[in-house]
Amino acid sequence: MSMNIDAEVKSFMDGVKQRSPGEPEFIQAVQEVVESLMPFYLEHPEYVKEQILERMTEPDRVFIFRVSWEDDNGVARFNRAWRVQFNNSIGPYKGGLRFHPTVNLSVLKFLGFEQVFKNSLTGLPMGGGKGGANFDPKGKSDREVMRFCQSLMTELSRHIGEDTDVPAGDIGVGAREVGYLFGQYKRVVNEWTPTITGKGLSYGGSLIRAEATGYGTVYFVQNMLEHRGDGMKGKVCTVSGSGNVAIYTIEKLTQLGAKAVTASDSSGFIYDRDGIDAEKLAWIKDLKEVRRGRIKEYAEKFGCEYHEGKRPWSVPCDVAFPSATQNEINGKEAEELVKNGCIAVGEGANMPSDLDAVKIYLKNKIMYGLGKAANAGGVAVSGLEQSQNSLRLSWSREEVDSKLVDIMKNIHAKCVEFGDEGDWVNYVKGANVAGFVKVADAMLAYGVV
Numbered sequence: 001m002s003m004n005i006d007a008e009v010k011s012f013m014d015g016v017k018q019r020s021p022g023e024p025e026f027i028q029a030v031q032e033v034v035e036s037l038m039p040f041y042l043e044h045p046e047y048v049k050e051q052i053l054e055r056m057t058e059p060d061r062v063f064i065f066r067v068s069w070e071d072d073n074g075v076a077r078f079n080r081a082w083r084v085q086f087n088n089s090i091g092p093y094k095g096g097l098r099f100h101p102t103v104n105l106s107v108l109k110f111l112g113f114e115q116v117f118k119n120s121l122t123g124l125p126m127g128g129g130k131g132g133a134n135f136d137p138k139g140k141s142d143r144e145v146m147r148f149c150q151s152l153m154t155e156l157s158r159h160i161g162e163d164t165d166v167p168a169g170d171i172g173v174g175a176r177e178v179g180y181l182f183g184q185y186k187r188v189v190n191e192w193t194p195t196i197t198g199k200g201l202s203y204g205g206s207l208i209r210a211e212a213t214g215y216g217t218v219y220f221v222q223n224m225l226e227h228r229g230d231g232m233k234g235k236v237c238t239v240s241g242s243g244n245v246a247i248y249t250i251e252k253l254t255q256l257g258a259k260a261v262t263a264s265d266s267s268g269f270i271y272d273r274d275g276i277d278a279e280k281l282a283w284i285k286d287l288k289e290v291r292r293g294r295i296k297e298y299a300e301k302f303g304c305e306y307h308e309g310k311r312p313w314s315v316p317c318d319v320a321f322p323s324a325t326q327n328e329i330n331g332k333e334a335e336e337l338v339k340n341g342c343i344a345v346g347e348g349a350n351m352p353s354d355l356d357a358v359k360i361y362l363k364n365k366i367m368y369g370l371g372k373a374a375n376a377g378g379v380a381v382s383g384l385e386q387s388q389n390s391l392r393l394s395w396s397r398e399e400v401d402s403k404l405v406d407i408m409k410n411i412h413a414k415c416v417e418f419g420d421e422g423d424w425v426n427y428v429k430g431a432n433v434a435g436f437v438k439v440a441d442a443m444l445a446y447g448v449v
């Protein structure tokens, strides 16, 4: 970066930091975008004059509310919940709800900010938002989760709507929670409007939505590899997490002839050198979605290595698929990945690589598929769920999957268009510039609002 760009980035970030004390994840997400976008931004005085980037780093509004609920012992409990409505320039706010004890305003602002760019990249008319609560579904009964979801939705229902803000799932919010949330929404507003996506198939959900984030991430990596004349077949892949995104990443890898050798949860990771095949994956699905157990049991069942309290990035691989949470790969781990021969990273999770890790990928010019591009398939199929709901019909698996394939191909092409550096593609720059332009042009058209 030239001195001038460095100084502009610093002064911009000083402003963001001043406005967002105690929000490290949000500041990190903005830093990554601003560093890669600033040269392009400064070449476009029409954006600079209207302070488009400054306005894009400030959410439209944030709701914060208490959620009171009763546990199975009749004891009163409460949590804090948020909905960050970040930017609706190109469509209604759209983004998931996360239930996890680490959820706070900083985490949800970073996720909402990323969502604005991601949703823009999909090419569908969706603005960006995110929400959630510091509620831990682990160890709670189904009835406790139901009462929590109902109480949260009683308040949230005032702020959302199919043309206003359309939530979906994220960490800790899967099929069970979406069912409870949507049931309460429909009851409170007395209208059956498709204001949530990720719905069950019997009540307006889309085929392939459950698979979409994982499948889409693998399709994105496949595009990156093919762009260099390579392919997925035979690639050894490390995957973190064992939730929705990890499960369908592993499924698609196996279908394409690659081999996923790790899976993890917050307690540790398993290393299965033979690969996690379809049968073993079905066992993981049951473990996580029905029995709600720990990944350690996989090692006991199938007789492979288990590393307590560790992350899988020391395992040699061709491609790494971080699919658990933010900041799960640091600079040292990124160095280790590269040293062990990793040629590509496909981020199923949001911001799983910290700023040091990203610098290492870029320095080594590996194919780095950042979250807002690589994992956009999930929200894209949420958009397709909304389209089907509006049309009042459902498309087949094949139809939705082929649209997902096309969307991921188009996102990859946009990254190449804006990120081609001659001998390699800087996907960070490509995704951030391409995501920015559409939202920025809409904001310019609206004037000062």
Ligand code: NDP
Pocket (backbone or CB within 6 Å): 100, 102, 169, 170, 171, 172, 173, 174, 213, 241, 242, 243, 244, 245, 246, 264, 265, 266, 267, 323, 324, 325, 326, 348, 349, 350, 375, 376, 378, 379
């Ligand atoms: P799930 O709740 O289904 O699974 C989350 C997985 O990550 C679990 O294995 C969980 O382990 C692990 N995990 C969560 N938090 C931590 C942590 N702090 N440290 C270590 N491991 C952790 O969530 P999803 O699969 O839906 O989401 C995973 C990631 O993908 C998130 O970053 C999410 O934002 C992103 N994403 C999700 C999309 C979707 O459609 N669902 C779309 C795009 C991105 P444990 O059970 O022990 O907590």
Ligand code: 2IT
Pocket (backbone or CB within 6 Å): 094, 095, 096, 097, 118, 166, 167, 168, 169, 170, 197, 350, 375, 376, 378, 379, 380, 382
């Ligand atoms: O991070 C994400 O893109 C999601 N959790 C999915 C959001 C959605 O609206 O489907």
